[in-house]
Amino acid sequence: MTPDDTPKPYRIRPCTVVYIALMLLTLATWLIGKLGYSGLQVSLVVLGFALFKGFLIGDYYMGLRGIKSIWRWVIVLWLLIPGILITVAFSTAA
Amino acid sequence: MFILAELLVFAVFFSVYAFTRASHVELFNSMQQTLDTNAALINTLALITSSYFVMRAVAAIRDNRADHSYRWLLAAMFMGLVFLVVKSGEYSHHFEHGINLRTNLFYMFYLSLTFFHFMHVIMGMVILGAVAFKMKQGAYSAEEHTGVESGASYWHMVDIVWLVLFPLVYIMH
Numbered sequence: 133m134t135p136d137d138t139p140k141p142y143r144i145r146p147c148t149v150v151y152i153a154l155m156l157l158t159l160a161t162w163l164i165g166k167l168g169y170s171g172l173q174v175s176l177v178v179l180g181f182a183l184f185k186g187f188l189i190g191d192y193y194m195g196l197r198g199i200k201s202i203w204r205w206v207i208v209l210w211l212l213i214p215g216i217l218i219t220v221a222f223s224t225a226a
Numbered sequence: 227m228f229i230l231a232e233l234l235v236f237a238v239f240f241s242v243y244a245f246t247r248a249s250h251v252e253l254f255n256s257m258q259q260t261l262d263t264n265a266a267l268i269n270t271l272a273l274i275t276s277s278y279f280v281m282r283a284v285a286a287i288r289d290n291r292a293d294h295s296y297r298w299l300l301a302a303m304f305m306g307l308v309f310l311v312v313k314s315g316e317y318s319h320h321f322e323h324g325i326n327l328r329t330n331l332f333y334m335f336y337l338s339l340t341f342f343h344f345m346h347v348i349m350g351m352v353i354l355g356a357v358a359f360k361m362k363q364g365a366y367s368a369e370e371h372t373g374v375e376s377g378a379s380y381w382h383m384v385d386i387v388w389l390v391l392f393p394l395v396y397i398m399h
Contacts, residue, residue: 142284151278162266165396174398178398183390186389189382190382190386193378211390214390218244221245225251
């Protein structure tokens, strides 16, 4: 391992802030569904929340933030590629 | 590599769901209204909380606090159990109403996707249980805890997949 791909120690406070952010984004997503909001723009906002939450899990909980690891790219690409395909599919259907 | 393969399968599953929906928008939108978004909310919060607990378990063993790490792992497993109980309740409700894989295209995708993920949660629980057992035996330390990191990565993968599945299947229409 080089210094760039060595896992950094967890900083608990930022991870706890991320936890609260994940909970709030989840509640916002649920509320959008409960209130019956629909349409392409709403769907893309909700999808954006989900992808952002995935990035946060990868960066903060998996400890990939700021390190040059292939796993960071795996997570980023896994979120982006299906995200783009889902966006295209929903745009086609709209 | 195992996690990578799992992620690829879910990515294909999500994309096929989205493109199939594009040809059956009315069916998917109407069937989506029959799902229990409250149960999905509880499950999402449970998995996010379990991921936080797993992160705390890894942080604790890096500090050589195996007893703390063990307790965080048990807490994470409890939240995984909450997910399984709530999801089983949803399945039970569907089956009582005669819903199965052949009901329609939406339910074929919904049941397949969520059950595939359900099986991954069970697998994740088994892995976390094995890690917790070894932790109790004193197998991990600040210097050697590869098993804890690997188990945690698998659990976070299960969580990330659900974070996309939840809005895609329950909310977006």
